[in-house]
Amino acid sequence: MQIIKSLRKMQLVSNQLRNKGYSIGFVPTMGALHEGHLSLMRKARQENDKVIVSIFVNPTQFGPKEDFKKYPRDFKTDARLCLKEKVDIIFYPSIKAMYPEGYKTYVEVEDLSDVLCGKFRRGHFRGVTTVVTKLFNLVWPNIAYFGQKDAQQAVIIKKMVEDLNIPVKIKVMPTIREKDGLAMSSRNKYLNSQERKKATILYKALRLAKNLINQGEDNPLKIKQKMYHLLKQEKLARVQYIEIVDLKDLRPLKKIIKKNTLIALAVFIGKTRLIDNLVI
Amino acid sequence: MQIIKSLRKMQLVSNQLRNKGYSIGFVPTMGALHEGHLSLMRKARQENDKVIVSIFVNPTQFGPKEDFKKYPRDFKTDARLCLKEKVDIIFYPSIKAMYPEGYKTYVEVEDLSDVLCGKFRRGHFRGVTTVVTKLFNLVWPNIAYFGQKDAQQAVIIKKMVEDLNIPVKIKVMPTIREKDGLAMSSRNKYLNSQERKKATILYKALRLAKNLINQGEDNPLKIKQKMYHLLKQEKLARVQYIEIVDLKDLRPLKKIIKKNTLIALAVFIGKTRLIDNLVI
Numbered sequence: 039m040q041i042i043k044s045l046r047k048m049q050l051v052s053n054q055l056r057n058k059g060y061s062i063g064f065v066p067t068m069g070a071l072h073e074g075h076l077s078l079m080r081k082a083r084q085e086n087d088k089v090i091v092s093i094f095v096n097p098t099q100f101g102p103k104e105d106f107k108k109y110p111r112d113f114k115t116d117a118r119l120c121l122k123e124k125v126d127i128i129f130y131p132s133i134k135a136m137y138p139e140g141y142k143t144y145v146e147v148e149d150l151s152d153v154l155c156g157k158f159r160r161g162h163f164r165g166v167t168t169v170v171t172k173l174f175n176l177v178w179p180n181i182a183y184f185g186q187k188d189a190q191q192a193v194i195i196k197k198m199v200e201d202l203n204i205p206v207k208i209k210v211m212p213t214i215r216e217k218d219g220l221a222m223s224s225r226n227k228y229l230n231s232q233e234r235k236k237a238t239i240l241y242k243a244l245r246l247a248k249n250l251i252n253q254g255e256d257n258p259l260k261i262k263q264k265m266y267h268l269l270k271q272e273k274l275a276r277v278q279y280i281e282i283v284d285l286k287d288l289r290p291l292k293k294i295i296k297k298n299t300l301i302a303l304a305v306f307i308g309k310t311r312l313i314d315n316l317v318i
Numbered sequence: 319m320q321i322i323k324s325l326r327k328m329q330l331v332s333n334q335l336r337n338k339g340y341s342i343g344f345v346p347t348m349g350a351l352h353e354g355h356l357s358l359m360r361k362a363r364q365e366n367d368k369v370i371v372s373i374f375v376n377p378t379q380f381g382p383k384e385d386f387k388k389y390p391r392d393f394k395t396d397a398r399l400c401l402k403e404k405v406d407i408i409f410y411p412s413i414k415a416m417y418p419e420g421y422k423t424y425v426e427v428e429d430l431s432d433v434l435c436g437k438f439r440r441g442h443f444r445g446v447t448t449v450v451t452k453l454f455n456l457v458w459p460n461i462a463y464f465g466q467k468d469a470q471q472a473v474i475i476k477k478m479v480e481d482l483n484i485p486v487k488i489k490v491m492p493t494i495r496e497k498d499g500l501a502m503s504s505r506n507k508y509l510n511s512q513e514r515k516k517a518t519i520l521y522k523a524l525r526l527a528k529n530l531i532n533q534g535e536d537n538p539l540k541i542k543q544k545m546y547h548l549l550k551q552e553k554l555a556r557v558q559y560i561e562i563v564d565l566k567d568l569r570p571l572k573k574i575i576k577k578n579t580l581i582a583l584a585v586f587i588g589k590t591r592l593i594d595n596l597v598i
Contacts (some may be wrong), residue, residue: 045483128553140428141481141483142427142477142481143425143427143478143481144425145425145426146423146424147423148420148422150422168482171482175483175484175485197423198423201422201454202448202452203329203455203456205329205455287420299572
């Protein structure tokens, strides 16, 4: 397994691989790898000749008051996990190389970036689409893999790739959950043991919504009310948003449709902000 | 010479050419081709195995009150000129294919897009950087050629390519002028015969500035004053801006530096807005 830090070298190596006819599967990450990331690597390993994983905690997707500094970083453990998954290359660039002094260029997907998480994390998705564009230009993958846990991110990246005609196929893989239902996330590390137990409330609220829909409830307002009610019973939880939207354009639904309904929520458990979602 | 309208086909053909080891030189244009464009094609022809010219009047770089509708279009003549220059492929996409309904993604270079022409043409450079990103993803060139006549555009595209790590080399070629000094431009067609004669005033003002600098004048304000004075004497002319800036960051200079000084101006001749520049 090769570890590449230089942007120029990454571009050169990718170019050589593509010229030799190898297909490249790419998993962009911010490190602090968990089973969710590993499931993407395994899929990439199945479907491509070469697998490249990037590890880069991207400053432009964090707000000034967010957790950029304390975001978990453990390159040694991450590298060991990548090796185990038979990753060919870890791309591990520095912030200075990715955003040199005087950096000025941003990619933005309008509308989709301003709702759900984007409403509370201004500029977050602009940072995501910008870094993903850069990584695609550096890694030149055939297929890139993202997790359904970040549902809005996946929708936005697909839209960006379509709009800008980027020659990369985007695959979105299912959310991986702990046994008790909590969606895997690098930020779960922030939870203390009490919070960790209570964090299952997000998935419970989503299951409640799913059951209501299965029972024939088609009014999103009523579903959201019942989800709020459930979440209110947990004192450690503070809801940021619950939304029921069309997965295609992220617009709120006035009535449940049977296909492509995204139920998404963001909830603080103590000081830790967690997100989760289900697609019906 | 092949004419390709489909985006998918363009991407496929480019991919095939690159896989065969051919280098691709690319000249993006809005058609209404003149000697300036042809000089770029000749350079591309010299330096690459394959030459691709795009012809696309890009709606996102025109303001609502600008000349998108009346912008000169003559595909037949353009195609004849391309054939003469031994162009391999004309890429001639439709607006609907480039910007389908629900299009949402834009690329923006901050700061550089808000000065000079950008101050008066809000959103113009965002349209340029967006379409150039799309065209690069469709044509996959090794080298792309732009004219120095659009100096700010060239600076912004170079910055975008650098920032987003786009694997394309940008070459900026000298402005081509009529015998009397007028910079070649598709918009010169808007001028009536009287206006056409008077339009040389832009280049005269630039020459004046150059002479002043050569004589040792190092105060940009004084140089601009003398340029304004000259331009005021022409009744058909109305100055939009005269700026003397650092070519690297487009910031106004307080004192003339010997290298990379960009003198740029935009002047209405009658109702036609013309731009020109010199780099000292």
